[in-house]
Amino acid sequence: MSKGVLLVNLGSPDSTDPKDVKKYLGEFLMDPRVIDVPLWARTLLVKGIILNTRPKKSAAAYKKIWWDEGSPLIVLSERLQKKVAERTSVPVGLAMRYGSLSIKKGLQELHDKGVSEVLIIPLYPQFAMATTETILVLAEELRKEHFPNMKFTDIPAFYNKEEYIQVLSNSIAEKIKDLDYEHLLFSYHGVPERHIRKSDVSNGNCKMDGKCCFKKGSVQHEFCYRHQCEITTVQVAKKLGLKNGTYSTSFQSRLGFDPWLQPYTDRTIERMGKEGIKKMAIVTPAFVSDCLETLEEIAMEGEEIFHEVGGKEFTTIPCLNDRDDWSDILGNWVNNWVEAKTPVLK
Structure with missing residues (x-):
């Protein structure tokens, strides 16, 4: 063949x-x-x-x-x-x-x-x-x-392969090494909560409370988008030696009125600015190529939200692209x- x-x-x-x-x-x-x-x-x-x-x-x-x-x-x-x-x-x-x-x-x-x-x-x-x-x-x-x-x-x-985590971590480290940032936000593309339930092969074990995302050996993890996003964040944070409280996960690009994965990225950016964070960086690990959602929704709209509520420096980290x-x-x-x-x- x-x-x-x-x-x-x-x-x-x-x-x-x-x-x-x-x-x-x-x-x-x-x-x-x-x-x-x-x-x-x-x-x-x-x-x-x-x-x-x-x-x-x-x-x-x-x-x-x-x-x-x-x-x-x-x-x-x-x-x-x-x-x-x-x-x-x-x-x-x-x-x-x-x-x-x-x-x-x-x-x-x-x-x-x-x-x-x-x-x-x-x-x-x-x-x-x-x-x-x-x-x-x-x-x-x-x-x-x-x-x-x-x-x-x-x-x-x-999402959890060592070589992928390493290159993603490298791409982030190169961008933030000289930054005096206060918070690193991992923003993933959102999906409706019902998508998580439909992909649950464990017959309803997922309670959508975030707790099962971190349980080892859960059969539904193979097809659970939320788990895979959370673990991507955890593994990169570990690789970069990030301290608790200096990073978090959010979800962007929701559509309609049904509940989507939370917290929402736009509201998270707004909240952080209102809470006094002046310098933040944001990475979008659900994408390997920069696109409308990263270049316009995050790099433009996200920055505008941050500045409107008092934020000063908003740094977007490029996707892996053709590294x-x-x-x-x-x-x-x-x-x-x-x-x-x-x-x-x-």
Whole structure:
């Protein structure tokens, strides 16, 4: 079998034109693993309300962060793809779950190169229904319909892998080493609480009180997004030698009125400013590539909130993007799979 790799990230509109943004949002928000309500309700919400109000606002936000080369997420992902390809002997493709750079196109390009066994790498450190799961489900649907002779292997959530924790810690340390910051906030993308319950394979043991996140050996941890975020924070804090009280975890980007994972990032930033914190840094470990949520929601809106309540210095830490050490890790994972030295990430 000829092997190949497909890196998969979230996606982006083709441009900042409201029409392109509307098309992208429509595909994204109609995914039943993103807005997991009955089709009629999702259609009413997305096509009847959101797509008639949000595209112009989102387009304006994209314009703030758009690069000359295009979408930062796409450009950074392409740079990462190139570096990973330089570190391995097999074809390395790139796809997005949403948008024109589709998973189908990525698989077709690998197929056309003679690839019959694909290592799918969802570029998400933590597992979630709306990220890793939707990628793998769609890939399998496409395999059955269009690529029946292909074989898929995927890399599981790598939130607690030593090499990932090390490179994430390195990226943070490089940014804060000369900062006199008072608090480091780990902000993860939020999900509705019901997503945690739906991913709970322990038949309801998760009480959504945060306590089970830190219990060792809990079977639900393999698919519990909240646990994986909390443990990412704990392991990085340990690696960096952070003192209790100088760091915390929060969740951003909530949508609608249902309860989402808390505490919320925007309210946490506001609270800290009101409590007298003057200098804070913020890192977004749910993303490996900078995008709208990191460059606009955090670096712009978050800073504005902080300054409005009296904060002075607000430092955002870049995602791993195309760092050489991050590219080395992905290259090593690919090579281990190609050479079958060890099971993937085991």
